[in-house]
Amino acid sequence: MEHNDSNQHEDTADREGGQDLHPLIAARLEKMDELGAEVPLYPYSFDRSHTSLEIREGEGPLTAEGVKVRYPGRIMAKRGTGKTLFVPVQDEWGRIQAYFKKDDLGEDAFRRIQKLIDIGDWIGVEGTLFRTRTDELSIHVTDFTFLAKAIRPLPEKYHDLSLENKSRRRYLDLAMNQESRDRFKLRSSILRDVRNFFDAEGFLEVETPVLQPLYGGATARPFTTHHNALDMTLYLRIADELYLKRLIIGGLEKVYEIAKDFRNEGMDRTHNPEFTMLECYAAYWDYRDMMDLTERLVRRLAGNFGTDGRLQYGEHQLDFSQPFRRVTFMGALAEAVGRDLMVVPTDDLAVLAREKGVELKKGMGRDKILDELFSLLVEPGLIQPTFVMDHPQELSPLAKAHRDHEGLVERFELFVAGFELANSFSELNDPREQRRRFLDQKALLEAGDEEAQQLDEDFLQAMEHGMPPTGGMGLGVDRLIMLLVDTNNIRDVLLFPHMRPEVSTDAG
Protein backbone atom coordinates (compact mmCIF):
# COMPACT_ATOMS: atom_id res chain seq x y z
CA MET A 1 0.00 0.00 0.00
CA GLU A 2 3.00 2.25 -0.25
CA HIS A 3 2.79 4.81 -2.96
CA ASN A 4 5.00 7.76 -3.17
CA ASP A 5 3.01 10.17 -4.74
CA SER A 6 0.71 11.99 -6.64
CA ASN A 7 -2.17 14.23 -6.10
CA GLN A 8 -4.45 11.33 -6.72
CA HIS A 9 -3.59 9.77 -3.44
CA GLU A 10 -3.46 13.13 -1.81
CA ASP A 11 -7.05 13.67 -2.85
CA THR A 12 -8.13 10.71 -0.83
CA ALA A 13 -5.98 11.73 2.08
CA ASP A 14 -7.40 15.22 1.91
CA ARG A 15 -10.87 13.83 2.06
CA GLU A 16 -10.11 12.06 5.28
CA GLY A 17 -8.47 15.21 6.55
CA GLY A 18 -11.51 17.23 5.59
CA GLN A 19 -9.41 19.49 3.42
CA ASP A 20 -9.96 20.66 -0.11
CA LEU A 21 -10.38 18.01 -2.73
CA HIS A 22 -10.54 18.22 -6.44
CA PRO A 23 -13.83 19.84 -7.56
CA LEU A 24 -14.53 17.02 -10.02
CA ILE A 25 -14.30 14.52 -7.20
CA ALA A 26 -16.20 16.73 -4.77
CA ALA A 27 -19.08 16.99 -7.24
CA ARG A 28 -19.28 13.24 -7.54
CA LEU A 29 -19.13 12.70 -3.80
CA GLU A 30 -22.04 15.06 -3.40
CA LYS A 31 -24.07 13.11 -5.92
CA MET A 32 -23.10 9.98 -4.11
CA ASP A 33 -24.42 11.31 -0.81
CA GLU A 34 -27.67 12.29 -2.44
CA LEU A 35 -28.04 8.97 -4.24
CA GLY A 36 -27.00 6.97 -1.23
CA ALA A 37 -30.00 8.24 0.66
CA GLU A 38 -32.26 6.79 -2.03
CA VAL A 39 -30.68 3.60 -3.36
CA PRO A 40 -27.78 1.29 -2.59
CA LEU A 41 -24.63 2.41 -4.46
CA TYR A 42 -22.49 -0.67 -4.03
CA PRO A 43 -24.79 -3.70 -4.17
CA TYR A 44 -23.40 -7.23 -3.91
CA SER A 45 -24.23 -8.74 -7.28
CA PHE A 46 -26.24 -8.39 -10.44
CA ASP A 47 -28.07 -11.17 -12.22
CA ARG A 48 -27.05 -10.75 -15.84
CA SER A 49 -29.16 -12.32 -18.58
CA HIS A 50 -26.97 -11.44 -21.57
CA THR A 51 -23.57 -10.00 -22.40
CA SER A 52 -23.33 -7.36 -25.11
CA LEU A 53 -21.97 -10.06 -27.40
CA GLU A 54 -24.94 -12.34 -26.73
CA ILE A 55 -27.34 -9.50 -27.27
CA ARG A 56 -25.83 -8.67 -30.65
CA GLU A 57 -25.63 -12.28 -31.72
CA GLY A 58 -29.17 -13.06 -30.60
CA GLU A 59 -30.57 -9.81 -31.84
CA GLY A 60 -33.18 -11.15 -34.28
CA PRO A 61 -35.06 -13.45 -31.88
CA LEU A 62 -34.48 -11.17 -28.89
CA THR A 63 -35.95 -8.13 -30.57
CA ALA A 64 -38.77 -10.03 -32.32
CA GLU A 65 -40.02 -11.63 -29.14
CA GLY A 66 -39.58 -8.56 -26.96
CA VAL A 67 -37.48 -10.55 -24.54
CA LYS A 68 -36.40 -8.73 -21.41
CA VAL A 69 -32.66 -8.46 -20.92
CA ARG A 70 -30.74 -7.64 -17.77
CA TYR A 71 -27.47 -6.06 -18.83
CA PRO A 72 -24.71 -4.58 -16.66
CA GLY A 73 -21.73 -2.44 -17.58
CA ARG A 74 -19.96 0.85 -17.36
CA ILE A 75 -21.48 4.12 -18.56
CA MET A 76 -19.34 5.50 -21.35
CA ALA A 77 -21.35 8.59 -22.36
CA LYS A 78 -24.63 10.39 -21.69
CA ARG A 79 -26.68 11.95 -24.45
CA GLY A 80 -29.80 13.60 -23.17
CA THR A 81 -32.58 15.30 -25.04
CA GLY A 82 -34.61 16.65 -22.19
CA LYS A 83 -37.02 13.94 -21.24
CA THR A 84 -35.08 11.06 -22.79
CA LEU A 85 -31.54 9.88 -22.33
CA PHE A 86 -29.24 7.62 -24.34
CA VAL A 87 -26.47 5.90 -22.42
CA PRO A 88 -23.93 3.55 -24.01
CA VAL A 89 -23.23 0.83 -21.45
CA GLN A 90 -20.00 -1.09 -21.97
CA ASP A 91 -19.10 -4.60 -20.90
CA GLU A 92 -16.01 -6.65 -21.76
CA TRP A 93 -17.17 -7.29 -25.32
CA GLY A 94 -18.65 -4.00 -26.38
CA ARG A 95 -21.37 -1.46 -25.80
CA ILE A 96 -25.14 -1.55 -25.93
CA GLN A 97 -27.03 1.70 -25.77
CA ALA A 98 -29.63 2.06 -23.03
CA TYR A 99 -32.65 4.28 -23.70
CA PHE A 100 -34.22 5.98 -20.71
CA LYS A 101 -37.56 7.75 -21.04
CA LYS A 102 -39.03 9.96 -18.35
CA ASP A 103 -42.61 8.90 -19.06
CA ASP A 104 -41.67 5.24 -18.47
CA LEU A 105 -39.51 5.68 -15.40
CA GLY A 106 -41.20 8.43 -13.43
CA GLU A 107 -39.78 11.67 -12.10
CA ASP A 108 -37.47 10.32 -9.37
CA ALA A 109 -35.86 7.50 -11.27
CA PHE A 110 -35.34 9.67 -14.31
CA ARG A 111 -33.72 12.40 -12.26
CA ARG A 112 -31.39 9.82 -10.75
CA ILE A 113 -30.14 8.64 -14.09
CA GLN A 114 -30.07 12.10 -15.65
CA LYS A 115 -28.50 14.12 -12.88
CA LEU A 116 -26.83 11.82 -10.43
CA ILE A 117 -25.19 9.14 -12.52
CA ASP A 118 -21.84 9.93 -14.13
CA ILE A 119 -19.78 8.67 -17.00
CA GLY A 120 -17.62 5.90 -15.55
CA ASP A 121 -20.26 4.58 -13.12
CA TRP A 122 -21.39 0.97 -13.34
CA ILE A 123 -25.07 0.24 -13.70
CA GLY A 124 -27.32 -2.68 -14.54
CA VAL A 125 -30.30 -2.06 -16.80
CA GLU A 126 -33.39 -4.11 -17.44
CA GLY A 127 -35.59 -3.64 -20.49
CA THR A 128 -36.48 -4.83 -23.96
CA LEU A 129 -34.40 -4.63 -27.11
CA PHE A 130 -35.39 -2.42 -29.99
CA ARG A 131 -33.86 -0.50 -32.86
CA THR A 132 -33.99 3.26 -32.91
CA ARG A 133 -34.99 5.30 -35.91
CA THR A 134 -31.30 5.54 -36.78
CA ASP A 135 -31.02 1.75 -36.53
CA GLU A 136 -29.04 1.60 -33.29
CA LEU A 137 -29.63 -1.56 -31.28
CA SER A 138 -30.83 -0.34 -27.88
CA ILE A 139 -32.40 -1.42 -24.62
CA HIS A 140 -35.64 0.35 -23.74
CA VAL A 141 -35.08 0.56 -20.01
CA THR A 142 -37.87 -0.34 -17.62
CA ASP A 143 -35.70 -0.57 -14.53
CA PHE A 144 -32.09 -0.03 -13.51
CA THR A 145 -29.78 -0.31 -10.52
CA PHE A 146 -26.49 1.32 -9.65
CA LEU A 147 -23.68 -1.20 -9.36
CA ALA A 148 -20.82 1.09 -8.40
CA LYS A 149 -20.26 4.82 -8.27
CA ALA A 150 -17.05 6.23 -9.72
CA ILE A 151 -15.64 9.29 -8.08
CA ARG A 152 -13.02 9.99 -10.72
CA PRO A 153 -13.80 10.91 -14.33
CA LEU A 154 -12.84 8.68 -17.25
CA PRO A 155 -10.36 10.15 -19.74
CA GLU A 156 -11.53 12.11 -22.71
CA LYS A 157 -13.38 10.06 -25.29
CA TYR A 158 -12.02 10.84 -28.69
CA HIS A 159 -8.31 11.12 -28.26
CA ASP A 160 -6.28 8.15 -27.19
CA LEU A 161 -4.50 8.21 -23.84
CA SER A 162 -0.85 9.17 -23.96
CA LEU A 163 1.52 6.22 -24.32
CA GLU A 164 2.66 6.67 -20.75
CA ASN A 165 -0.84 6.64 -19.32
CA LYS A 166 -1.80 3.62 -21.39
CA SER A 167 0.99 1.62 -19.76
CA ARG A 168 0.96 3.17 -16.33
CA ARG A 169 -2.80 3.12 -15.84
CA ARG A 170 -3.74 0.07 -17.79
CA TYR A 171 -7.22 -0.01 -16.29
CA LEU A 172 -8.01 3.21 -18.13
CA ASP A 173 -6.53 1.94 -21.37
CA LEU A 174 -8.66 -1.19 -21.05
CA ALA A 175 -11.74 0.81 -20.14
CA MET A 176 -11.37 3.14 -23.09
CA ASN A 177 -10.10 0.86 -25.85
CA GLN A 178 -11.81 -2.26 -27.09
CA GLU A 179 -8.68 -2.85 -29.17
CA SER A 180 -6.60 -3.02 -26.00
CA ARG A 181 -9.02 -5.45 -24.33
CA ASP A 182 -8.95 -7.58 -27.46
CA ARG A 183 -5.15 -7.55 -27.60
CA PHE A 184 -4.81 -8.94 -24.09
CA LYS A 185 -7.55 -11.49 -24.66
CA LEU A 186 -5.58 -12.54 -27.71
CA ARG A 187 -2.49 -12.95 -25.56
CA SER A 188 -4.46 -15.21 -23.28
CA SER A 189 -5.73 -17.34 -26.13
CA ILE A 190 -2.24 -17.63 -27.62
CA LEU A 191 -0.98 -18.98 -24.31
CA ARG A 192 -3.89 -21.39 -24.13
CA ASP A 193 -3.06 -22.50 -27.63
CA VAL A 194 0.57 -23.07 -26.75
CA ARG A 195 -0.51 -25.22 -23.81
CA ASN A 196 -2.92 -27.18 -25.97
CA PHE A 197 -0.12 -27.80 -28.44
CA PHE A 198 2.30 -29.15 -25.83
CA ASP A 199 -0.39 -31.19 -24.11
CA ALA A 200 -1.31 -32.76 -27.45
CA GLU A 201 2.38 -33.51 -28.08
CA GLY A 202 2.49 -35.43 -24.79
CA PHE A 203 4.41 -32.87 -22.73
CA LEU A 204 3.77 -32.44 -19.00
CA GLU A 205 3.40 -28.89 -17.70
CA VAL A 206 5.49 -28.39 -14.56
CA GLU A 207 6.50 -25.65 -12.15
CA THR A 208 10.04 -25.05 -10.96
CA PRO A 209 11.48 -22.60 -8.42
CA VAL A 210 11.49 -18.88 -9.01
CA LEU A 211 13.80 -18.40 -6.02
CA GLN A 212 17.07 -20.15 -6.68
CA PRO A 213 20.28 -20.41 -4.67
CA LEU A 214 22.29 -20.32 -7.92
CA TYR A 215 21.14 -18.77 -11.15
CA GLY A 216 21.86 -20.54 -14.40
CA GLY A 217 20.61 -21.73 -17.73
CA ALA A 218 21.24 -18.41 -19.45
CA THR A 219 23.74 -15.61 -19.57
CA ALA A 220 22.33 -12.62 -17.72
CA ARG A 221 22.62 -10.63 -14.52
CA PRO A 222 20.07 -11.71 -11.90
CA PHE A 223 17.94 -9.95 -9.31
CA THR A 224 19.14 -10.78 -5.83
CA THR A 225 17.05 -11.24 -2.73
CA HIS A 226 17.49 -12.57 0.76
CA HIS A 227 15.80 -15.31 2.72
CA ASN A 228 15.57 -14.19 6.33
CA ALA A 229 14.98 -17.50 8.12
CA LEU A 230 17.80 -19.21 6.26
CA ASP A 231 19.90 -16.06 6.18
CA MET A 232 20.96 -16.72 2.63
CA THR A 233 21.11 -14.98 -0.70
CA LEU A 234 18.61 -16.15 -3.29
CA TYR A 235 18.28 -15.17 -6.92
CA LEU A 236 15.18 -14.71 -9.01
CA ARG A 237 15.53 -17.17 -11.86
CA ILE A 238 16.97 -16.03 -15.17
CA ALA A 239 15.90 -19.36 -16.72
CA ASP A 240 14.39 -22.65 -15.62
CA GLU A 241 16.63 -24.83 -17.76
CA LEU A 242 18.67 -26.55 -15.06
CA TYR A 243 15.59 -27.53 -13.08
CA LEU A 244 13.75 -28.89 -16.10
CA LYS A 245 16.78 -31.02 -16.93
CA ARG A 246 16.74 -32.41 -13.40
CA LEU A 247 13.20 -33.57 -14.19
CA ILE A 248 14.42 -35.31 -17.35
CA ILE A 249 17.10 -36.97 -15.25
CA GLY A 250 14.38 -38.07 -12.84
CA GLY A 251 12.51 -39.77 -15.65
CA LEU A 252 9.81 -37.31 -16.66
CA GLU A 253 10.42 -37.63 -20.37
CA LYS A 254 8.70 -34.60 -21.86
CA VAL A 255 8.23 -31.48 -19.76
CA TYR A 256 7.51 -27.83 -20.38
CA GLU A 257 7.07 -24.73 -18.31
CA ILE A 258 5.71 -21.29 -19.10
CA ALA A 259 7.68 -19.23 -16.65
CA LYS A 260 8.30 -15.69 -15.60
CA ASP A 261 12.04 -15.07 -15.79
CA PHE A 262 13.81 -12.05 -14.34
CA ARG A 263 16.87 -10.34 -15.75
CA ASN A 264 18.49 -7.37 -14.15
CA GLU A 265 19.39 -5.50 -17.28
CA GLY A 266 18.35 -2.58 -19.40
CA MET A 267 14.76 -1.87 -20.36
CA ASP A 268 13.66 -0.84 -23.78
CA ARG A 269 11.11 -1.51 -26.47
CA THR A 270 11.83 -5.23 -26.44
CA HIS A 271 12.96 -5.85 -22.85
CA ASN A 272 11.06 -5.85 -19.56
CA PRO A 273 12.79 -6.88 -16.30
CA GLU A 274 10.32 -9.74 -15.91
CA PHE A 275 9.17 -11.57 -18.98
CA THR A 276 7.57 -14.85 -19.96
CA MET A 277 9.64 -17.71 -21.26
CA LEU A 278 8.55 -21.06 -22.57
CA GLU A 279 10.99 -23.92 -22.11
CA CYS A 280 10.50 -27.53 -23.09
CA TYR A 281 12.65 -30.66 -22.90
CA ALA A 282 12.17 -34.08 -24.46
CA ALA A 283 14.18 -37.20 -23.64
CA TYR A 284 15.65 -39.16 -26.58
CA TRP A 285 15.33 -36.11 -28.88
CA ASP A 286 18.11 -34.09 -30.48
CA TYR A 287 18.00 -30.51 -31.76
CA ARG A 288 16.67 -31.59 -35.13
CA ASP A 289 13.62 -33.14 -33.48
CA MET A 290 13.25 -29.92 -31.51
CA MET A 291 13.52 -27.90 -34.69
CA ASP A 292 10.62 -29.82 -36.18
CA LEU A 293 8.55 -29.27 -33.04
CA THR A 294 9.34 -25.56 -32.98
CA GLU A 295 8.41 -25.18 -36.62
CA ARG A 296 5.10 -26.96 -36.06
CA LEU A 297 4.32 -24.80 -33.03
CA VAL A 298 5.13 -21.49 -34.66
CA ARG A 299 3.40 -22.39 -37.90
CA ARG A 300 0.30 -23.43 -36.03
CA LEU A 301 0.15 -20.21 -34.03
CA ALA A 302 0.74 -18.11 -37.12
CA GLY A 303 -2.01 -20.06 -38.82
CA ASN A 304 -4.44 -19.54 -35.97
CA PHE A 305 -3.74 -15.87 -35.54
CA GLY A 306 -2.84 -14.80 -39.06
CA THR A 307 -4.35 -15.73 -42.38
CA ASP A 308 -3.11 -18.60 -44.57
CA GLY A 309 0.00 -18.86 -42.42
CA ARG A 310 0.89 -15.29 -43.28
CA LEU A 311 1.24 -12.41 -40.87
CA GLN A 312 1.70 -8.74 -41.42
CA TYR A 313 4.35 -7.47 -39.03
CA GLY A 314 5.11 -3.79 -39.46
CA GLU A 315 6.12 -3.41 -43.04
CA HIS A 316 6.94 -7.08 -43.44
CA GLN A 317 4.71 -9.79 -44.80
CA LEU A 318 5.88 -12.89 -42.93
CA ASP A 319 5.23 -16.27 -44.45
CA PHE A 320 5.06 -19.23 -42.07
CA SER A 321 3.36 -21.58 -44.48
CA GLN A 322 6.55 -22.72 -46.24
CA PRO A 323 9.28 -24.81 -44.59
CA PHE A 324 11.48 -22.42 -42.58
CA ARG A 325 14.84 -21.57 -44.08
CA ARG A 326 17.77 -23.35 -42.42
CA VAL A 327 21.27 -21.86 -42.46
CA THR A 328 24.38 -22.53 -40.43
CA PHE A 329 25.83 -19.90 -38.15
CA MET A 330 29.24 -19.94 -39.81
CA GLY A 331 27.75 -20.18 -43.28
CA ALA A 332 25.55 -17.14 -42.82
CA LEU A 333 28.48 -15.24 -41.36
CA ALA A 334 30.79 -16.27 -44.20
CA GLU A 335 28.23 -15.01 -46.66
CA ALA A 336 27.98 -11.71 -44.83
CA VAL A 337 31.73 -11.01 -44.67
CA GLY A 338 32.79 -12.77 -47.84
CA ARG A 339 35.18 -15.24 -46.25
CA ASP A 340 35.13 -18.33 -44.09
CA LEU A 341 35.87 -17.12 -40.56
CA MET A 342 36.41 -20.69 -39.35
CA VAL A 343 39.92 -20.54 -40.78
CA VAL A 344 40.75 -16.91 -39.99
CA PRO A 345 43.29 -16.46 -37.18
CA THR A 346 41.94 -14.75 -34.05
CA ASP A 347 44.09 -11.64 -34.45
CA ASP A 348 42.82 -11.09 -37.99
CA LEU A 349 39.30 -11.72 -36.76
CA ALA A 350 39.60 -8.96 -34.17
CA VAL A 351 40.78 -6.55 -36.85
CA LEU A 352 37.91 -7.51 -39.12
CA ALA A 353 35.41 -7.12 -36.29
CA ARG A 354 36.67 -3.65 -35.45
CA GLU A 355 36.37 -2.71 -39.12
CA LYS A 356 32.76 -3.84 -39.13
CA GLY A 357 31.94 -1.77 -36.07
CA VAL A 358 32.16 -4.32 -33.25
CA GLU A 359 33.27 -2.79 -29.98
CA LEU A 360 35.87 -5.17 -28.59
CA LYS A 361 35.91 -5.58 -24.86
CA LYS A 362 38.15 -7.14 -22.32
CA GLY A 363 37.64 -10.87 -21.92
CA MET A 364 35.99 -11.28 -25.30
CA GLY A 365 36.91 -14.67 -26.68
CA ARG A 366 37.06 -15.63 -30.32
CA ASP A 367 33.55 -17.03 -30.33
CA LYS A 368 32.14 -13.99 -28.59
CA ILE A 369 33.54 -11.85 -31.38
CA LEU A 370 31.90 -14.14 -33.92
CA ASP A 371 28.64 -13.72 -32.03
CA GLU A 372 28.92 -9.93 -32.09
CA LEU A 373 29.62 -10.01 -35.82
CA PHE A 374 26.61 -12.22 -36.32
CA SER A 375 24.32 -9.91 -34.36
CA LEU A 376 25.52 -6.94 -36.31
CA LEU A 377 25.73 -8.30 -39.82
CA VAL A 378 23.34 -11.22 -40.10
CA GLU A 379 20.47 -10.94 -37.60
CA PRO A 380 18.86 -7.75 -38.94
CA GLY A 381 18.43 -9.41 -42.32
CA LEU A 382 16.66 -12.50 -40.98
CA ILE A 383 13.11 -11.39 -41.65
CA GLN A 384 11.35 -14.53 -42.84
CA PRO A 385 11.39 -17.40 -40.31
CA THR A 386 14.93 -18.79 -40.35
CA PHE A 387 16.70 -21.43 -38.29
CA VAL A 388 20.33 -20.57 -37.64
CA MET A 389 22.20 -23.76 -36.73
CA ASP A 390 25.47 -25.02 -35.29
CA HIS A 391 26.97 -22.25 -33.19
CA PRO A 392 30.49 -21.91 -31.80
CA GLN A 393 30.88 -23.92 -28.62
CA GLU A 394 32.07 -21.26 -26.19
CA LEU A 395 28.75 -19.42 -26.43
CA SER A 396 26.77 -22.48 -25.49
CA PRO A 397 28.08 -24.12 -22.32
CA LEU A 398 25.00 -26.32 -21.95
CA ALA A 399 24.89 -27.62 -25.52
CA LYS A 400 26.29 -30.87 -26.83
CA ALA A 401 29.29 -30.83 -29.16
CA HIS A 402 28.37 -31.16 -32.82
CA ARG A 403 28.51 -34.75 -34.00
CA ASP A 404 30.29 -33.78 -37.27
CA HIS A 405 32.05 -30.47 -36.69
CA GLU A 406 34.84 -29.78 -34.26
CA GLY A 407 34.38 -26.57 -32.23
CA LEU A 408 30.66 -26.29 -32.90
CA VAL A 409 27.62 -27.35 -30.91
CA GLU A 410 24.28 -28.74 -31.94
CA ARG A 411 22.18 -25.67 -31.45
CA PHE A 412 19.66 -23.60 -33.33
CA GLU A 413 18.06 -20.22 -32.96
CA LEU A 414 14.87 -19.25 -34.73
CA PHE A 415 14.88 -15.71 -36.08
CA VAL A 416 11.82 -13.86 -37.32
CA ALA A 417 11.57 -10.21 -38.30
CA GLY A 418 15.18 -9.64 -37.28
CA PHE A 419 14.91 -10.87 -33.71
CA GLU A 420 15.54 -14.12 -31.92
CA LEU A 421 12.38 -15.99 -31.08
CA ALA A 422 13.65 -19.38 -29.92
CA ASN A 423 16.88 -21.07 -28.88
CA SER A 424 17.53 -24.79 -28.69
CA PHE A 425 20.20 -27.44 -28.26
CA SER A 426 20.93 -31.07 -28.21
CA GLU A 427 21.47 -30.90 -24.48
CA LEU A 428 24.87 -31.77 -23.08
CA ASN A 429 24.44 -34.91 -20.98
CA ASP A 430 28.02 -36.00 -20.33
CA PRO A 431 28.67 -34.93 -16.72
CA ARG A 432 32.45 -34.74 -17.07
CA GLU A 433 32.17 -32.62 -20.21
CA GLN A 434 29.57 -30.44 -18.49
CA ARG A 435 31.97 -29.91 -15.59
CA ARG A 436 34.73 -28.86 -18.00
CA ARG A 437 32.38 -26.39 -19.68
CA PHE A 438 31.41 -24.88 -16.34
CA LEU A 439 35.09 -24.53 -15.50
CA ASP A 440 35.66 -22.77 -18.84
CA GLN A 441 32.85 -20.39 -17.91
CA LYS A 442 34.45 -19.80 -14.57
CA ALA A 443 37.67 -18.85 -16.35
CA LEU A 444 35.73 -16.40 -18.52
CA LEU A 445 34.11 -14.98 -15.42
CA GLU A 446 37.52 -14.42 -13.90
CA ALA A 447 38.71 -12.89 -17.18
CA GLY A 448 36.01 -10.25 -16.87
CA ASP A 449 32.91 -11.63 -18.57
CA GLU A 450 30.15 -10.65 -16.14
CA GLU A 451 27.63 -12.90 -17.77
CA ALA A 452 29.51 -16.15 -17.67
CA GLN A 453 27.62 -18.92 -15.92
CA GLN A 454 28.06 -20.22 -12.43
CA LEU A 455 29.13 -23.75 -11.65
CA ASP A 456 26.12 -25.61 -10.32
CA GLU A 457 27.42 -28.55 -8.32
CA ASP A 458 23.96 -29.88 -7.48
CA PHE A 459 23.05 -29.89 -11.15
CA LEU A 460 26.27 -31.71 -12.01
CA GLN A 461 25.56 -34.30 -9.34
CA ALA A 462 22.12 -34.86 -10.85
CA MET A 463 23.67 -35.34 -14.27
CA GLU A 464 26.18 -37.80 -12.85
CA HIS A 465 23.23 -40.05 -12.11
CA GLY A 466 22.65 -40.27 -15.85
CA MET A 467 20.78 -37.99 -18.19
CA PRO A 468 19.30 -39.41 -21.37
CA PRO A 469 19.92 -37.74 -24.71
CA THR A 470 17.66 -34.71 -24.62
CA GLY A 471 16.46 -31.95 -26.87
CA GLY A 472 15.58 -28.64 -25.25
CA MET A 473 14.08 -25.40 -26.50
CA GLY A 474 13.29 -21.97 -25.08
CA LEU A 475 11.00 -19.45 -26.67
CA GLY A 476 10.39 -15.80 -25.74
CA VAL A 477 6.64 -15.68 -25.27
CA ASP A 478 6.29 -11.90 -25.15
CA ARG A 479 8.13 -11.57 -28.43
CA LEU A 480 6.03 -14.27 -29.99
CA ILE A 481 2.96 -12.34 -28.97
CA MET A 482 4.42 -9.08 -30.28
CA LEU A 483 4.80 -10.83 -33.59
CA LEU A 484 1.27 -12.18 -33.61
CA VAL A 485 -0.40 -8.92 -32.60
CA ASP A 486 1.89 -6.80 -34.80
CA THR A 487 3.51 -4.44 -32.33
CA ASN A 488 7.17 -3.48 -31.87
CA ASN A 489 6.78 -2.49 -28.23
CA ILE A 490 6.76 -5.09 -25.46
CA ARG A 491 4.62 -2.81 -23.30
CA ASP A 492 1.74 -3.37 -25.66
CA VAL A 493 1.65 -7.06 -24.75
CA LEU A 494 2.31 -6.78 -21.01
CA LEU A 495 -0.66 -5.78 -18.89
CA PHE A 496 1.55 -4.10 -16.34
CA PRO A 497 4.94 -3.31 -17.86
CA HIS A 498 7.56 -2.13 -15.42
CA MET A 499 7.48 1.67 -14.99
CA ARG A 500 9.44 3.94 -12.71
CA PRO A 501 7.37 5.41 -9.88
CA GLU A 502 5.46 8.36 -11.18
CA VAL A 503 6.44 11.08 -8.72
CA SER A 504 9.33 11.10 -6.33
CA THR A 505 8.71 12.02 -2.72
CA ASP A 506 9.18 15.70 -2.20
CA ALA A 507 11.70 15.09 0.53
CA GLY A 508 14.51 15.67 -1.91
Add this chain to the structure above:
RNA sequence: GCGCCGCUAGCUCAAUUGGCAGAGCAACUGACUCUUAAUCAGUAGGUUCGGGGUUCGAUUCCCUGGCGGCGUACCA
Protein backbone atom coordinates in the same frame (compact mmCIF):
# COMPACT_ATOMS: atom_id res chain seq x y z
C1' G B 1 24.39 3.86 -18.95
C1' C B 2 24.76 7.69 -22.83
C1' G B 3 22.43 11.23 -26.54
C1' C B 4 18.18 13.96 -28.45
C1' C B 5 13.11 15.54 -27.59
C1' G B 6 9.03 16.29 -24.26
C1' C B 7 6.26 17.44 -19.35
C1' U B 8 0.73 23.44 -19.46
C1' A B 9 -6.88 22.29 -16.50
C1' G B 10 -9.41 15.48 -14.69
C1' C B 11 -7.99 13.80 -20.19
C1' U B 12 -5.87 15.19 -25.22
C1' C B 13 -3.34 19.32 -26.80
C1' A B 14 -2.32 25.13 -28.15
C1' A B 15 0.24 29.66 -26.55
C1' U B 16 4.21 34.40 -32.14
C1' U B 17 10.43 37.57 -30.28
C1' G B 18 10.61 36.82 -22.91
C1' G B 19 4.87 40.65 -22.22
C1' C B 20 -2.75 39.50 -19.15
C1' A B 21 -2.12 31.05 -19.69
C1' G B 22 -6.11 29.04 -24.08
C1' A B 23 -9.26 25.18 -26.86
C1' G B 24 -11.91 20.49 -27.27
C1' C B 25 -13.77 16.61 -24.22
C1' A B 26 -15.17 15.86 -19.01
C1' A B 27 -17.68 18.97 -14.87
C1' C B 28 -21.52 22.70 -13.31
C1' U B 29 -26.37 25.87 -14.52
C1' G B 30 -30.33 26.15 -18.08
C1' A B 31 -33.19 24.49 -22.87
C1' C B 32 -34.55 20.15 -25.72
C1' U B 33 -39.19 13.08 -25.66
C1' C B 34 -34.95 8.64 -31.14
C1' U B 35 -29.52 10.66 -29.54
C1' U B 36 -24.83 8.50 -31.09
C1' A B 37 -17.92 13.12 -31.25
C1' A B 38 -25.99 14.87 -29.74
C1' U B 39 -27.05 20.16 -30.17
C1' C B 40 -27.78 25.27 -28.20
C1' A B 41 -26.86 29.29 -24.27
C1' G B 42 -23.94 30.25 -20.03
C1' U B 43 -20.35 29.13 -15.64
C1' A B 44 -16.31 27.28 -13.21
C1' G B 45 -11.69 24.81 -13.43
C1' G B 46 -4.05 26.20 -13.38
C1' U B 47 2.08 25.71 -7.88
C1' U B 48 2.65 25.71 -16.66
C1' C B 49 6.82 18.51 -13.27
C1' G B 50 10.09 20.05 -8.51
C1' G B 51 14.23 23.33 -6.94
C1' G B 52 17.55 27.36 -8.12
C1' G B 53 19.17 31.44 -11.43
C1' U B 54 18.97 35.63 -15.30
C1' U B 55 15.24 39.60 -16.07
C1' C B 56 11.13 45.27 -14.79
C1' G B 57 8.67 40.71 -16.30
C1' A B 58 9.84 33.42 -17.40
C1' U B 59 5.18 28.25 -19.85
C1' U B 60 9.21 30.54 -22.92
C1' C B 61 16.20 31.64 -21.52
C1' C B 62 20.22 29.15 -18.14
C1' C B 63 21.58 25.38 -14.17
C1' U B 64 19.90 21.14 -11.43
C1' G B 65 16.71 17.02 -10.06
C1' G B 66 12.28 13.75 -11.40
C1' C B 67 9.28 11.15 -15.00
C1' G B 68 8.24 9.88 -20.13
C1' G B 69 9.22 9.11 -25.58
C1' C B 70 12.78 7.98 -29.35
C1' G B 71 17.69 6.43 -30.56
C1' U B 72 22.01 3.85 -28.80
C1' A B 73 24.65 0.25 -25.50
C1' C B 74 23.67 -4.51 -22.87
C1' C B 75 20.24 -8.41 -23.38
C1' A B 76 15.66 -12.43 -24.68
